[in-house]
Amino acid sequence: MLKRTGRQARLVLRRIQKNKNPFVFSYGVTPAQKWIAGRKRREKQFKFFGFISIALSALFLGSLILNILGNGYSAFTRVQLYIPIEFSKEILDPEGTNDPAVLSKADYRKLVRNGLLYLFPADMPRAQKFELYALVSKAGYYQLCEMVINDPSLVGRRGELWLPAASNVDMFIKRHSLKSEIGISHYKVSTRQFSMLKELIDKERLRKVFNRQFFTGGDSQEPEQAGILGSFIGSLFTIFVCIAVAFPLGVATALYLEEFAKENWLTDLIEININNLAAVPSIIYGLLGLSIYINILGMPRSSTLVGGLVLALLVMPVIVIATRNALRAVPHSVRYAALAMGANPVQVAMHHTFIYALPGIMTGVILSIARALGETSPLLLIGMVAFLTDIPKTITDPATTLPVQVYLWTNNPEFGFVENTAAAIIVLLFVLVVINALAAWVRQRFEIKW
Amino acid sequence: MKFTPVSPPNTGPSINRPPVSGSFLMLSVTALAVFFMPGIAHARDKIHIVGSSTVYPFATTVAEEFGNTTDFASPIVESSGTGGGLKLFCSGVGDDFPDIANASRAIKDSERGQCEKNGVKDVTEIKIGYDGIVLANAKKSFQFDLTKEQIFNALAKKVVKDGALVANPYKNWNEIDPSLPAEKIEVYGPPTTSGTRDAFVELVMEKACVGLAEFKAAFPDDDARKKECHLIREDGHYIEAGENDNLIVQKLRSNEHALGIFGYSFLEQNADAVHGAKISGVAPAYAAIADGSYSISRPLFIYVKNAHIGSVPGLAEFAEEFVSEKAAGDEGYLAVKGLISLPKAELVEMEKRVAALSSAAKSN
Numbered sequence: 001m002l003k004r005t006g007r008q009a010r011l012v013l014r015r016i017q018k019n020k021n022p023f024v025f026s027y028g029v030t031p032a033q034k035w036i037a038g039r040k041r042r043e044k045q046f047k048f049f050g051f052i053s054i055a056l057s058a059l060f061l062g063s064l065i066l067n068i069l070g071n072g073y074s075a076f077t078r079v080q081l082y083i084p085i086e087f088s089k090e091i092l093d094p095e096g097t098n099d100p101a102v103l104s105k106a107d108y109r110k111l112v113r114n115g116l117l118y119l120f121p122a123d124m125p126r127a128q129k130f131e132l133y134a135l136v137s138k139a140g141y142y143q144l145c146e147m148v149i150n151d152p153s154l155v156g157r158r159g160e161l162w163l164p165a166a167s168n169v170d171m172f173i174k175r176h177s178l179k180s181e182i183g184i185s186h187y188k189v190s191t192r193q194f195s196m197l198k199e200l201i202d203k204e205r206l207r208k209v210f211n212r213q214f215f216t217g218g219d220s221q222e223p224e225q226a227g228i229l230g231s232f233i234g235s236l237f238t239i240f241v242c243i244a245v246a247f248p249l250g251v252a253t254a255l256y257l258e259e260f261a262k263e264n265w266l267t268d269l270i271e272i273n274i275n276n277l278a279a280v281p282s283i284i285y286g287l288l289g290l291s292i293y294i295n296i297l298g299m300p301r302s303s304t305l306v307g308g309l310v311l312a313l314l315v316m317p318v319i320v321i322a323t324r325n326a327l328r329a330v331p332h333s334v335r336y337a338a339l340a341m342g343a344n345p346v347q348v349a350m351h352h353t354f355i356y357a358l359p360g361i362m363t364g365v366i367l368s369i370a371r372a373l374g375e376t377s378p379l380l381l382i383g384m385v386a387f388l389t390d391i392p393k394t395i396t397d398p399a400t401t402l403p404v405q406v407y408l409w410t411n412n413p414e415f416g417f418v419e420n421t422a423a424a425i426i427v428l429l430f431v432l433v434v435i436n437a438l439a440a441w442v443r444q445r446f447e448i449k450w
Numbered sequence: 451m452k453f454t455p456v457s458p459p460n461t462g463p464s465i466n467r468p469p470v471s472g473s474f475l476m477l478s479v480t481a482l483a484v485f486f487m488p489g490i491a492h493a494r495d496k497i498h499i500v501g502s503s504t505v506y507p508f509a510t511t512v513a514e515e516f517g518n519t520t521d522f523a524s525p526i527v528e529s530s531g532t533g534g535g536l537k538l539f540c541s542g543v544g545d546d547f548p549d550i551a552n553a554s555r556a557i558k559d560s561e562r563g564q565c566e567k568n569g570v571k572d573v574t575e576i577k578i579g580y581d582g583i584v585l586a587n588a589k590k591s592f593q594f595d596l597t598k599e600q601i602f603n604a605l606a607k608k609v610v611k612d613g614a615l616v617a618n619p620y621k622n623w624n625e626i627d628p629s630l631p632a633e634k635i636e637v638y639g640p641p642t643t644s645g646t647r648d649a650f651v652e653l654v655m656e657k658a659c660v661g662l663a664e665f666k667a668a669f670p671d672d673d674a675r676k677k678e679c680h681l682i683r684e685d686g687h688y689i690e691a692g693e694n695d696n697l698i699v700q701k702l703r704s705n706e707h708a709l710g711i712f713g714y715s716f717l718e719q720n721a722d723a724v725h726g727a728k729i730s731g732v733a734p735a736y737a738a739i740a741d742g743s744y745s746i747s748r749p750l751f752i753y754v755k756n757a758h759i760g761s762v763p764g765l766a767e768f769a770e771e772f773v774s775e776k777a778a779g780d781e782g783y784l785a786v787k788g789l790i791s792l793p794k795a796e797l798v799e800m801e802k803r804v805a806a807l808s809s810a811a812k813s814n
Contacts, residue, residue, distance in 0.1 A: 104519065142518050186722045221511045221787070298546065301498075302526060383500075387510040387527035389517050398496070398526050408529070411694055412507065413719040413788065 008035040068429075072422025074174040075214060078224065079165040081136060082205040083115040086158040087148060098152050106148075108141040109133075112163065119205070120196065131193050137164040139213075139225040162207070167223040167416035169197065173206065187415075214423065218389045219405065223416025226409070228424050230391045234304055234384075234399030235373060241308020241395055242315065242372050247365055249312075250319030251354075257320075258327045259349045278317035285314045286378030294382060302383035302398035310378050315368035322364020326357035331450050359446035366439035370432055376403045402428045494545045497525035497768055501535025501552030502645055503693065504581055504713060505750050508789050509552050509772075515783065516771050522764030525550075532645045536753070540565035543757045549765050551753040554581065554645040572756035574807055576769065576800055578778055580790040582714035582739040582747040583650050584726040585637070588706040592631050594727035598745075600626050602658035604635050605688050607681035610664045618683045638691040638698045639682075639711035649748040650711055651680040699724060714739060714747075715788025739790045740780070747790065759807055766808035773800045 011031035140163035172187035217227025289310035392399035517524025539551035623630035659679035669675035726734035738744035
């Protein structure tokens with residue numbers, strides 16, 4: 001193709017050299033016309049390929065997001081069952097001690113089972129009873145236990161309560177049409193359970209509510225009990241430590257290199273190294289963190305402190321590069337003007353150059369937060385891939401982060417974790433979109449055009 | 451970029467001093483303080499567990515139950531793989547080292563040596579149950595009934611054909627045995643880093659192969675022969691599908707000609723879509739794995755560091771919970787999660803072992 005273009009072009013050129021009009025030719029189509037037609041064709045082809053590649057990427061992204069939304073939307077609601085509960089003294093605290101230790105060891109399962117039997121009083125065989133019991137989640141027992149511990153005066157009273165349904169029942173009610181029995185085995189719901197659930201629906205003892213547990217709970221092995229708050233707080237702490245370390249160190253490095261350092265082989269070497277560090281695979285920083293922070297400095301394993309410090313190493317080169325670019329964009333006239341007014345170099349840098357570069361620096365910092373938020377692999381090595389039911393309270397507590405939580409849930413065999421995983425991805429994507437929008441807004445709002 | 455001051459430096463306080471530089475300095479100070487903080491002393495109130503990803507779902511379930519029903523905090527459970535977990539476990543005694551290691555195989559002598567070298571003298575081995583390994587395919591298609599020899603012939607790198615040792619020539623199942631379907635051999639399974647793969651090659655490949663006369667002739671040394679028997683073909687008929695068993699199950703849902711190798715609990719959770727191949731006529735089911743008639747199963751262990759009992763709160767109680775009837779019994783909550791429970795006598799034996807541990811702690 002290119003060769004032919006060359007030949008056509010040469011023919012045109014030769015005619016021009018001979019002082020002849022290249023567009024007028026003694027026969028048929030002139031070389032110039034051919035040349036231009038070819039060029040137009042290639043232009044069209046190029047545009048077409050460009051369009052195809054954009055359409056393909058839009059398709060991939062669209063199907064990914066649709067898939068995640070389709071899997072995850074249902075995790076934001078929960079199915080609850082309205083069960084009569086008698087906080088019977090015989091079961092909870094037969095000796096009337098009112099001692100929390102006794103109350104916490106009591107068999108709360110029994111309270112729920114009695115309530116269910118009260119709703120379905122017909123005599124049934126043992127196996128069928130167990131199918132009935134399986135409708136309510138284990139989380140319901142913990143909920144009752146907590147209620148009684150908080151308010152021991154409940155013992156001996158009775159009432160009706162909304163308790164969470166078991167994970168498979170939850171998924172079944174949310175995703176099945178409930179019109180026929182087709183497909184109920186997919187949710188591990190038996191025919192008898194199906195008719196029991198229908199009866200509960202008819203009696204208005206079944207409802208869907210907003211899934212608060214998902215946003216206020218820690219990790220759990222029961223899908224209906226698992227929440228993202230623990231990993232979300234872990235992510236916040238990690239980012240806090242990361243930025244508290246990387247921002248001042250990175251900005252100070254960039255300011256010094258850009259405004260004060262002499263240009264010699266040493267600063268050149270440092271500059272080359274910083275640029276290369278930005279491209280080092282993140283798992284290597286995890287190894288570094290393991291050997292330095294945990295093994296040498298003895299910081300607590302699995303903690304957000306170590307996680308944040310590792311991520312600080314990871315994003316510092318990015319911050320240095322962004323800051324240097326922002327500083328370079330500040331025109332020299334600003335520095336000269338400040339010097340002329342009698343400012344010393346430190347004042348010039350801190351009061352003028354740095355301030356003017358701040359919007360650019362902030363954009364860089366916000367984008368590096370987004371990067372740190374999505375990292376998983378360095379955290380594997382420092383023990384942040386762990387099962388934790390508690391919400392971290394300080395930066396030395398063990399914790400996980402949102403992407404790690406996603407990774408952990410994908411490894412669980414239970415069906416219910418599919419929707420939890422997708423919902424956690426939705427939350428993570430939402431946070432990332434907000435952060436990127438913030439970066440764009442800061443750039444728009446504060447950027448100074450010279 | 452360098453500047454030399456053109457007037458004497460202004461040392462007095464500037465009038466319009468922007469507030470940023472002040473907070474910036476403060477930030478730097480905090481950052482440096484965090485950065486150079488010396489080793490932070492931390493007393494531990496939580497049990498720290500590391501190890502096998504196969505035991506992980508069981509250990510976490512016990513951990514959660516333990517945290518919910520006792521006054522102790524929920525233990526931290528890390529999924530690091532059996533080898534990685536035991537390495538950490540054996541690195542020493544003290545708050546910085548894990549209290550329990552989960553393992554999907556028994557501890558090796560070399561690992562025991564490592565432990566002793568680092569002062570971890572007394573370790574209690576507790577068997578918590580069994581895990582079956584299944585070969586499964588989509589329910590829509592043929593249920594396989596295989597012998598270990600047939601599996602070996604389908605997956606090994608080298609097989610015996612017409613009395614000679616050759617690179618695996620089998621492409622379809624019916625070439626191995628006419629009773630098997632005329633379908634391409636296509637098996638998704640775990641990669642070499644996985645404990646499930648280790649167990650699979652030991653329980654199936656090795657059993658079918660070490661006794662073969664041709665292998666004996668070619669590799670008279672026992673260890674070399676075992677190694678050779680463990681090799682799985684790399685010509686596209688065995689596909690390594692990563693550590694995530696859910697991915698393998700998904701593949702089987704979409705590709706009805708393929709088989710997958712994974713843990714029994716995943717078969718149970720996906721029983722609507724896949725069924726397990728019978729091994730020598732025995733289908734993988736809870737009872738068959740528990741009584742040993744289904745032959746591809748392996749024991750799971752936890753290892754407890756004796757020296758930590760008494761110093762880490764709740765450690766003995768946690769071990770008690772793990773082997774209690776309520777957890778590890780055949781109607782316990784771990785059985786619901788897919789753990790094959792120990793025979794009654796063995797469970798009682800384990801309970802005794804743990805009781806001895808905690809009473810030793812109390813007498814100290």
